[in-house]
Amino acid sequence: MIETRALRKSYGSSLVLDEVSLTLPRGGITSIIGANGAGKSTLLSVISRLLTADSGAVSIDSQDIFRAAGPELARKLAVLRQDNHLNARLTVKELVSFGRYPHSKGRLTPACREAVNHAMTWLDLTALSDRFLDQLSGGQRQRAFVAMTLAQETDYILLDEPLNNLDMKNARAMMLTLRQAVQALQKTVVMVLHDINFASVHSDRIIAMKAGRVIHSGTPAQIITPAILRDVYDMEITVQEIDGHRFAFYYG
Ligand SMILES: Nc1ncnc2c1ncn2[C@@H]1O[C@H](COP(=O)(O)OP(=O)(O)OP(=O)(O)O)[C@@H](O)[C@H]1O
Numbered sequence: 001m002i003e004t005r006a007l008r009k010s011y012g013s014s015l016v017l018d019e020v021s022l023t024l025p026r027g028g029i030t031s032i033i034g035a036n037g038a039g040k041s042t043l044l045s046v047i048s049r050l051l052t053a054d055s056g057a058v059s060i061d062s063q064d065i066f067r068a069a070g071p072e073l074a075r076k077l078a079v080l081r082q083d084n085h086l087n088a089r090l091t092v093k094e095l096v097s098f099g100r101y102p103h104s105k106g107r108l109t110p111a112c113r114e115a116v117n118h119a120m121t122w123l124d125l126t127a128l129s130d131r132f133l134d135q136l137s138g139g140q141r142q143r144a145f146v147a148m149t150l151a152q153e154t155d156y157i158l159l160d161e162p163l164n165n166l167d168m169k170n171a172r173a174m175m176l177t178l179r180q181a182v183q184a185l186q187k188t189v190v191m192v193l194h195d196i197n198f199a200s201v202h203s204d205r206i207i208a209m210k211a212g213r214v215i216h217s218g219t220p221a222q223i224i225t226p227a228i229l230r231d232v233y234d235m236e237i238t239v240q241e242i243d244g245h246r247f248a249f250y251y252g
């Protein structure tokens, strides 16, 4: 379980996390939704210790993450950032192998190689394994970064906009892969999504943020409603139920 208590973070005079207290139970998929600038990435960065909060606390399985040793935390929690800048000329396989660093410190064991191969298979990257990252399309590169995160073999996987650059088929495949990881390997996945229909269909829980606060959380049926979506996005959104799932329509 991940718990945050009264997290606050400011940049200058602007408060970007405002007393965020959350409980994310073990297992399942939680999606975080909200408008640009709502604080979603900041929250994931604080939970994964890429950023420090001004005050508040984060614990994972009752352990205070601000006190945990780096490698210990990296064996428990993997994170995919929204913007991945890597200047080094790496192949897909080399990038995915980076995910093993907390386990192997750069010397890959047979178990590491197996985890790397598994992650590449899951993300359908095997045929691209020797390609350099700068020879990939945006969506292929995105899949390689997600594979790196899976290769880390952590209980908790935090993904900031994992569907970025993915076409419909790959976006759906990504969601099904994550569901498989949750079911077969008891992972806990927390991800930021802008596509609220993917969030609706594939999440167990949805957390909605606005202006640095968590303003709603619940099941997709509780969150994907015109009233809540109006509150989150300040726009009118029609919701229809099809085959037991709620879909939002906002294109017109
Ligand atoms: N390094 C920084 N310096 C100053 N302000 C920042 C910094 N990083 C983020 N912010 C501000 O903090 C707020 C929250 O940013 P954050 O990246 O968490 O939003 P987000 O919900 O992830 O948005 P998006 O959907 O666009 O990714 C925004 O108003 C942003 O401008």
Ligand SMILES: [Mg+2]
Binding pocket: 040, 041, 042, 082, 160
């Ligand atoms: Mg963001």
